[in-house]
Amino acid sequence: MAKTESTFLNMLVVLTVTTLIVGAALGYVYNITKKPIAEAEQKQQIEAIQMVAPEFDNSPIKDKYSLKIGADSLEVTVFPAKKGGQKVGAAVEAITKKGFGGEIKIMVGFNADGSIRNYRVLKHAETPGLGSKMDEWFRTDKNNQNILGKNPATDRLTVSKDGGSVDAITAATISSRAFLDAIQTAYNAYMNRTDAQSGASYKAHNK
Numbered sequence: 001m002a003k004t005e006s007t008f009l010n011m012l013v014v015l016t017v018t019t020l021i022v023g024a025a026l027g028y029v030y031n032i033t034k035k036p037i038a039e040a041e042q043k044q045q046i047e048a049i050q051m052v053a054p055e056f057d058n059s060p061i062k063d064k065y066s067l068k069i070g071a072d073s074l075e076v077t078v079f080p081a082k083k084g085g086q087k088v089g090a091a092v093e094a095i096t097k098k099g100f101g102g103e104i105k106i107m108v109g110f111n112a113d114g115s116i117r118n119y120r121v122l123k124h125a126e127t128p129g130l131g132s133k134m135d136e137w138f139r140t141d142k143n144n145q146n147i148l149g150k151n152p153a154t155d156r157l158t159v160s161k162d163g164g165s166v167d168a169i170t171a172a173t174i175s176s177r178a179f180l181d182a183i184q185t186a187y188n189a190y191m192n193r194t195d196a197q198s199g200a201s202y203k204a205h206n207k
Contacts, residue, residue, distance in 0.1 A: 044122060045061075045093070045107070045122075046061065048091065048093075048107035048120040048122060049061070049079050049091040049107065049109075051107075051109075051118060051120050052091050052107050052108060052109025052117060052118040052119055052120055053079065053081040053089060053090065053091040053109045053117070054081050054083070054088040054089040054109065054111055054112070054117060055081075055083060055088070056081035056082055056083055056088060057082065057083055057084065058080070058081070058082040058083075060079035060080060060081055060090075060091060061079065063079070063080045063082070064077055064078060064079045064080070065077070065078055065080075066078070067189055067192060069094075069185050069188050069189050069192070070185060070188070072097070074094070074095055074096070074097075074185060075095075076092060076093065076094045076095075076185060076186060076188075076189035077092070077093040078090050078091075078092050078093075078189055078190055079091040079092070079093070081109075087112060088111070088112050089109065089110050089111045089112050089117065090109070090110050090190050091107055091108070091109050091110075092107070092108050092109075092110065092186035092187075092189055092190050093105065093106070093107050093122070093186075094106060094108065094182045094183075094185040094186035094189065095182060095185075096178045096179075096181045096182040096185060098174075098177065098178040098181055099124060099125070099126055099131065099174070099175055099178040099179075100126055100127060100131050100172070100174040100175050100178070101124065101125030101126045101127065101131065101175075102125050103123065103124075103125070104121070104123065104124045104126070104134075104175075104178050104179060104182055105121075105122040105123040105124070105182075106119055106120065106121050106122060106179070106182045106183070106186065107119065107120045107122055108182075108183055108186040108187070110186075110187065110190050113151065114151050114152065114153055114187065114190065114191060115149055115150065115151040116147055116148055116149065116150055116151070116152075116183070116187075117148065118139070118148060119138070119139070119147075119148075119183070121134055121135050121179075124175075126172070126175045127172065127175070130169065130170075130171050130172040130175065131169065131172040131174070131175030131176075133169045133172065134169060134172075134175060134176070134179045137169050137176075138166070138179065138180075143167050144160065144165060144166055144167040145166070145167045147166060147180075147183065150165075152183070152184055152187040153187075153191075157180050157183060157184065158177070158180055159173060159176050159177055159180065161173060162177070164180075166180060
């Protein structure tokens with residue numbers, strides 16, 4: 001009996017020590033990789049803002065603000081673009097969880113009037129060769145694919161299968177719906193602050 005208890009105690013000690021070592025190792029790796037990962041994400045964010053936003057002379061990163069949009073209370077970050085102190089538009093980082101492969105994160109650039117200037121897909125797990133085509137599909141001048149220059153306030157930016165004006169990616173309707181949902185979320189966030197400043201009604205842009 002004493003030998004059994006001793007063996008059990010030894011196993012417990014070994015297991016505890018192993019757990020502590022593994023935990024310490026994981027913590028060490030996390031601390032080493034945390035900064036490079038954060039720097040890479042910020043670099044991607046800055047490049048995306050420069051790509052999609054109207055020409056600006058302020059610091060959109062410093063002027064950014066966040067708000068929650070929609071029934072799911074998704075957090076959206078708006079990076080205002082200003083020129084000579086005047087607001088010329090914004091870059092908006094938005095997500096949707098309705099993708100075929102889960103979460104999709106995009107950066108959308110809006111002009112001052114709310115029209116779409118450009119976009120960049122920051123993160124997705126859609127099917128390669130199908131949903132992954134969103135990277136370029138919705139800015140290609142072919143049939144009704146291109147959404148650049150369109151305004152969600154006047155153009156129905158949903159897939160044609162749902163009565164909208166946009167051609168879905170071939171064999172990737174779910175991904176297309178999700179992408180356009182993220183576009184709408186970004187627009188709603190942008191107009192939420194813009195309308196509040198102008199005194200206009202936000203509800204008109206959230207139908």
